Amino acid sequence: MLAVKTFNSDLQIFRRTLRLMGNRFEISVVGSDAVWADNCFDSAVAEINRVEKMLSAFNDEGQITEINRKAGIEPVKVNAEIFRLIERSLSISELTQGTFDITFTTSEVTEIKKAAKAKAPKLPRYSKVVLDHERSTVFLSDSSMRIGFGKISKGYAADRAKYTLQLMGVGSGVVNAGGDLLAWGLQPDNEPWTIGTADPNQDCQPYSEIRISNMAVATSGNLEAESAVIDKKNPGKIDPKKGFSVSALKRVSVVSPTAELSDAMATPIMNMGVNAGLYLVNKLQQLACVIIDDHDRVYTSKEISYLI
Numbered sequence: 001m002l003a004v005k006t007f008n009s010d011l012q013i014f015r016r017t018l019r020l021m022g023n024r025f026e027i028s029v030v031g032s033d034a035v036w037a038d039n040c041f042d043s044a045v046a047e048i049n050r051v052e053k054m055l056s057a058f059n060d061e062g063q064i065t066e067i068n069r070k071a072g073i074e075p076v077k078v079n080a081e082i083f084r085l086i087e088r089s090l091s092i093s094e095l096t097q098g099t100f101d102i103t104f105t106t107s108e109v110t111e112i113k114k115a116a117k118a119k120a121p122k123l124p125r126y127s128k129v130v131l132d133h134e135r136s137t138v139f140l141s142d143s144s145m146r147i148g149f150g151k152i153s154k155g156y157a158a159d160r161a162k163y164t165l166q167l168m169g170v171g172s173g174v175v176n177a178g179g180d181l182l183a184w185g186l187q188p189d190n191e192p193w194t195i196g197t198a199d200p201n202q203d204c205q206p207y208s209e210i211r212i213s214n215m216a217v218a219t220s221g222n223l224e225a226e227s228a229v230i231d232k233k234n235p236g237k238i239d240p241k242k243g244f245s246v247s248a249l250k251r252v253s254v255v256s257p258t259a260e261l262s263d264a265m266a267t268p269i270m271n272m273g274v275n276a277g278l279y280l281v282n283k284l285q286q287l288a289c290v291i292i293d294d295h296d297r298v299y300t301s302k303e304i305s306y307l308i
Helices: 034-055 063-069 080-095 108-117 153-167 223-230 259-272 274-283 302-306
Strands: 002-005 012-020 023-031 103-105 129-132 137-140 145-147 173-177 180-184 194-199 202-211 215-221 249-256 288-293 298-300
Touching (some): 034 153, 080 129, 137 145, 153 173, 180 259, 249 274, 259 288, 274 288
Antiparallel strands (some): 023 173, 129 137, 173 180, 194 202
8 A cells, every 4th residue: 555645734645556357446545544544445445346246247156147148038137236237338328329338249240241231220239138127137139149348347346436435434535447537525635636638649748637526537549540640641541421531539538427437438439430429428418528539639528628
């Protein structure tokens, strides 16, 4: 554990860094008691490990494995936590028109080929997840379907770690889950927690400082777009409908009240592009984003001005 002393205050920032869920987690709490901070860290780590086990598709006794095992056969009764998480995930799928999707198939390539040949449009895959609120059951109506939470498990675990820490009396802290940040309260000097979003070409040079106290930020990067800048012969992609090159996106940072939502929205906005991504974000409350395209142009949603 690392303790960072601050000027003109009895409070300190205690930090613990460790590897969880295949990612580097750094948990910070503000307090004055090192023993108390250690107990807080232990509880947060235990909660993150619980979430990882619960959402794992490789846990033979887990409910996610049972849902996948009984795809196309029968509904599976699940606990309220998993039910609500699936329900929220399907809502985001609908919001992003399927760009975000926790479902996949056991024969993805075959399905794509069949879809290309089909004349009639198919129903979105996520719509084949059937929820029964009264019985708290989940049913995958297609036997080849599966669900997985790799796209949001890290963000959800960060939210749960925050909740656990707050129950232990942590009034101010930060959970850094592999680069996805969740912060609440104030620093010991009563200043809000801030993040300096870096220039993609100069990672040590921030182009903006965003206040993230009581907010969460997740970033999605496109290595292909960043490498395209180096290859001057291929500065953009061709839009097959319009016939001219369009900019790819290098990086998208999404700010929202929860790490789960920020994590879920970052990649879809990256895939949507500047106009569609900003249009979607600007329609929603308590959601903001910063977008950088492959020409290093920076775009921000309307809500971002309140965080700078």
